[in-house]
Amino acid sequence: MNTSTDYFLVDEMLTEEQRLIRRSVRDFVDRDIIPIIDSYAQKHEYIPDLMPKLGALGALGPYIPEEYGGAGLDQISYGIIMQELERGDSAVRSAASVQSSLVMYPIFTYGTEEQKRKYLPKLASGEMIGCFGLTEPNHGSNPAGMETKIIEKSDHFVLNGAKMWITNSPLADIAVVWAKDEQGQVRGLIVERGMNGFSTPTTHNKWSLRASATGELVFQDVAVPKENLFPDIRGLKGPLSCLNSARYGISWGVIGAAIHCYEVALKYASERNQFGKPLGGFQLQQKKLAEAITEITKAQLLSWRLGVLKNENRATPAQISMAKRNNVEIAINIARELRQMLGGMGIMGEFPMMRHAANLESVITYEGTHDIHLLITGMDVTGINAFG
């Protein structure tokens, strides 16, 4: 019996440091997440103190330089961390990837030196929690239509508008917010909890990512000091460049969810007998397992190669879209197929398939829907924009 989830020995392409990182994050997830995650997901509650624990692990802003509190790691290390966290739960990976790719990345890339020194070390340790506001009630796939606005005054901007579906918003100390200025250009700014007119209502009743805190960002004449603006980045490429980093991390993350489902199903197949033999002895069940490990293997190779290109600054947005789209699709299919393999037990909280499958419904929707990523690939190969 070959129980490896690394069928093509991707491990051998990792450095010693990357293997150590994987080990330490996997140990953390096995010890601190897997035993409790079902209960938090069932209660629809966020795991308390998750962010400081992720900070202590080095999982927040892993590729941000050490002088700003990050771990100064490469992109493959970042991907491996996301994979191992999502083996626990997509909500845990979401919390880490929003903080890393959507909050620390823009502050590091577009922020002033003062902004970097003020926010990055606390975000890296998990003492401070951040969120990212791009999506609005009327503008999801098409963020260019955003209505949130800033108006310039002498020493501050007045911010009005609303963001919706924002991961971490109910817990956040700061929000990286994208809004249009009076010239209609998209600008980025840091809004702090406690600013008058800023509130973060929680979104209740999700059937997916139940251990993730999701909410809105509401701005009613919020006075944001001028020093909180990202000074030089203008246009949609500001937020979209952050999505490149997060989507790349998701391409790795979802492999972790698929691996967890596969590990559990393979074990179950050898232990559960029907018709006098283990489930694993039936061709139909072998098909499910064989196809799952094949797709996991292909996804691992895709993300590893994308990580190499990212390390060399050569990964294109279209390549990232392809990897995010492919890997989320294989992961959600694996979760659904392998749930069936457990029969009735597959619907129970003791087993992770339903939770992973339900989580992956969000993952296939956020950071660009499955359709949007297909259209990005379509536009790349034909040169024709089919969005409008």
Ligand code: TGC
């Ligand atoms: P378009 O005209 O194509 O581009 C506008 C400008 O942006 C540049 N650009 C990019 N730059 C960097 N990275 C990318 N991926 C980029 N894609 C485009 C482009 O070159 C152009 O630059 P310039 O200098 O000419 O101004 O833009 P469009 O309005 O036609 O929209 C394109 C489209 C539809 C692909 C884009 O808007 C899109 O990706 N839509 C999906 C929206 C989305 O993904 N939202 C995610 C919200 S955040 C989230 O979901 C977090 S979940 C977190 C969690 O819990 O883990």
Ligand code: FAD
């Ligand atoms: P819509 O854009 O209304 O799309 C509806 C359907 O129409 C989709 O199937 C879509 O594929 C399809 N569609 C849209 N346009 C086209 C087209 N041109 N051609 C063909 N089909 C099309 N956003 C943030 O800014 N920050 C966050 O932290 C964040 N976290 C999230 C957490 C969760 C749990 C969820 C569910 C979402 C989160 N989002 C976040 C928002 C997410 O990015 C959006 O939900 C997503 O981009 C889709 O937007 P929408 O929901 O408005 O769907």
